[in-house]
Amino acid sequence: MRHFTSVRQLTDLEEAFAAAKYVKENPFADQELGKNKTALLVFFNNSLRTRLSTQKAALNLGMNVIVLDVNQGAWKLETERGVVMDGDKSEHLLEAIPVMGAMCDVIGVRSFARFESKEADYDEVIINQFIQYSGKPVFSMEAATRHPLQTFADMITIEEYKKTAKPKVVMTWAPHPKALPQAVPNSFAEGLTMTDYEFVICQPEGYELDPKFTEGAKIMYDQDEALKGADFVYAKNWSAYNDPNYGKVISYDRSWTVTSEKMALTNNAYFMHCLPVRRNMIVSDDVIESPQSLVIPEAANRIVSAQTILKEILKEL
Numbered sequence: 290m291r292h293f294t295s296v297r298q299l300t301d302l303e304e305a306f307a308a309a310k311y312v313k314e315n316p317f318a319d320q321e322l323g324k325n326k327t328a329l330l331v332f333f334n335n336s337l338r339t340r341l342s343t344q345k346a347a348l349n350l351g352m353n354v355i356v357l358d359v360n361q362g363a364w365k366l367e368t369e370r371g372v373v374m375d376g377d378k379s380e381h382l383l384e385a386i387p388v389m390g391a392m393c394d395v396i397g398v399r400s401f402a403r404f405e406s407k408e409a410d411y412d413e414v415i416i417n418q419f420i421q422y423s424g425k426p427v428f429s430m431e432a433a434t435r436h437p438l439q440t441f442a443d444m445i446t447i448e449e450y451k452k453t454a455k456p457k458v459v460m461t462w463a464p465h466p467k468a469l470p471q472a473v474p475n476s477f478a479e480g481l482t483m484t485d486y487e488f489v490i491c492q493p494e495g496y497e498l499d500p501k502f503t504e505g506a507k508i509m510y511d512q513d514e515a516l517k518g519a520d521f522v523y524a525k526n527w528s529a530y531n532d533p534n535y536g537k538v539i540s541y542d543r544s545w546t547v548t549s550e551k552m553a554l555t556n557n558a559y560f561m562h563c564l565p566v567r568r569n570m571i572v573s574d575d576v577i578e579s580p581q582s583l584v585i586p587e588a589a590n591r592i593v594s595a596q597t598i599l600k601e602i603l604k605e606l
């Protein structure tokens with residue numbers, strides 16, 4: 290594997306889950322692979338889990354790690370080509386990227402959707418520039434439209450906890466005060482439609498995701514109906530994808546919050562969320578604190594997910 294930007298690259302899921310299981314059981318077995326190799330983790334946006342888990346994964350593989358928070362201490366970066374740089378931005382991304390590439394062997398990039406241009410977001414302009422100009426393998430730590438390391442961790446978690454071969458997994462929209470990208474639900478849909486699980490997405494009208502990610506999923510608009518018989522409830526907020534509301538919040542409807550009453554409709558489902566989560570907007574305190582909540586093991590599996598992918602990249606260096 291050279292670059293990693295989509296969970297669809299895991300074409301053999303059984304093999305990917307077996308590789309993840311090996312990494313989880315033998316976290317320090319591949320330290321020679323990363324010896325004298327440096328991972329540069331570039332953050333254009335905030336992070337807790339991705340920052341910690343990817344560093345830990347790289348350290349487990351024997352790598353050196355450099356973390357760069359672009360907005361804290363680096364020069365302010367211009368990202369548009371053709372701009373007359375007479376404002377407050379001192380450096381262009383097109384110089385910064387090859388310089389970053391010169392300092393490392395592998396680059397992780399976090400760059401969220403900016404909601405300034407749907408086309409630029411969905412063309413993945415920032416991470417694609419890293420792929421084009423860094424000269425190094427690049428992996429996504431959440432780009433504008435996908436969060437594949439999160440989805441792989443989610444899928445590993447479902448594999449670990451499922452009680453039947455084909456569990457019913459329901460991804461439900463839930464309310465949030467701010468406009469959030471579609472990267473996590475896009476990626477989760479992309480991953481879950483690769484499985485033979487029963488996969489349902491439920492959302493209010495107007496929150497349809499890009500069909501290129503959801504093809505194969507059952508789409509529902511009645512949350513109570515969707516939750517019936519669910520084995521896993523994956524809650525997430527996302528902003529509208531369709532024009533003219535791209536990147537906007539069009540509902541704050543708290544009847545979509547995942548409560549114990551909602552969970553009572555399920556098949557004693559496990560609750561999942563990628564975190565960070567807004568309590569009592571997305572999920573009630575009692576649900577996230579219940580024994581059925583998987584949010585902590587799901588977050589811990591971020592190490593396994595990142596380490597499995599980094600290992601594959603290191604093998605080809």
Ligand code: CP
Pocket residue numbers: 335336337338339340431439563564565
């Ligand atoms: N789930 C996730 O990516 O968490 P962070 O934004 O804290 O990295």
